[in-house]
């Protein structure tokens with residue numbers, strides 16, 4: 001589509017020597033996967049262009065933004081490895097970088113100054129309409145089939161008159177004047193191509209609320225300009241805000257950055273991803289045992305694709321190949337099964353030592369008693385590796401190995417009633433206690449099991465299930481050929497004795 005000539009505002013982008021992008025979260029809780037994707041794309045874009053990745057905190061919503069939430073977001077970003085060049089230091093929260101403060105709550109004087117500039121140049125005005133007046137006007141406009149935009153009687157008041165009212169104790173908002181802007185606003189979105197907004201989509205909108213607190217659209221423009229942001233990659237929900245922002249850029253005579261609005265993230269029913277359908281915050285994924293490299297990889301593919309269709313990628317590969325040309329405007333479906341698969345692939349790329357280190361906090365949480373010998377730890381990972389998906393699931397594989405967790409479970413009862421069971425468990429116990437070493441190889445275990453068969457005549461499930469109960473307290477579970485070589489003789493004897501005591 002070509003840009004219509006007359007009446008159209010062609011928005012120019014700054015010619016930048018350096019790419020500067022930002023992630024601008026409003027800290028109201030843990031980082032959502034949508035936020036993680038926005039942060040990741042901006043991070044990759046900055047790294048690829050040897051530019052700067054800025055972290056700006058949009059915390060002007062005093063009721064919802066808390067210091068605790070801010071720390072949570074910073075922690076999540078750090079866990080993901082999305083480090084920023086400018087913004088609050090993750091430990092001290094002190095600003096790093098030449099364009100601070102990076103927290104909007106500390107920039108209120110700056111917004112006031114630019115609001116004043118707009119008032120002085122007649123592009124904004126003090127408005128004293130009450131909520132009730134606005135509501136009445138709105139209803140009347142709607143009844144006449146007109147758009148319900150505020151038509152303020154104060155729009156053309158001289159500034160002095162408004163200031164006199166304020167001096168007399170009247171309070172009001174500062175509104176941006178839109179009536180004279182009769183044209184289409186057109187810009188080229190990095191994801192969606194040409195986007196056109198007629199100016200009458202919005203009425204005179206608020207810049208500063210009663211009490212002077214600035215609104216998102218205003219702070220966002222002032223900060224992006226002052227922080228010399230060249231590209232804005234952000235969620236699709238902000239697309240309609242872009243019209244108001246373009247109007248502000250124009251009024252302040254500032255070039256606008258290049259915008260790119262990312263696709264929605266949908267659940268499996270193609271509805272907007274929400275908490276009700278499972279984990280959506282990075283913190284939850286971390287606690288569920290996902291690796292940051294897997295989450296980054298998975299999230300990267302929600303709306304972007306590798307030029308050769310590659311699915312499993314390291315951060316470096318993503319940095320090398322990322323480009324806005326492959327950002328897809330269509331909604332991206334969050335496939336939890338794929339995320340799990342991706343995690344298992346990234347997990348298996350680590351060494352056995354690294355995997356054990358990753359597993360440690362999860363094993364600690366289960367309060368298991370396991371050998372601390374590094375060789376044993378690595379051997380155990382080697383045994384379980386092929387069954388590992390998330391760290392939480394993987395930690396569960398270790399439970400049968402912990403003496404502290406050994407109990408004979410109710411599901412073992414049936415096997416304990418069989419006629420041959422007592423002889424099987426007793427023979428198993430005698431054979432393992434006669435074993436010359438502290439440990440068993442897979443072959444030694446199989447040999448002992450065959451001897452139990454010969455001596456007792458038990459076979460099939462009458463043989464396997466009682467032995468398994470004697471090892472893990474239940475008749476089903478991980479193959480004993482894998483488990484027994486990870487266990488010590490004394491532990492196996494003790495477990496068998498506990499089972500025998502029940503017979």
Ligand code: GLU
Pocket residue numbers: 024025026058220233234235238
């Ligand atoms: N604070 C906004 C948000 O969290 C940022 C929007 C933007 O990137 O412009 O959605």
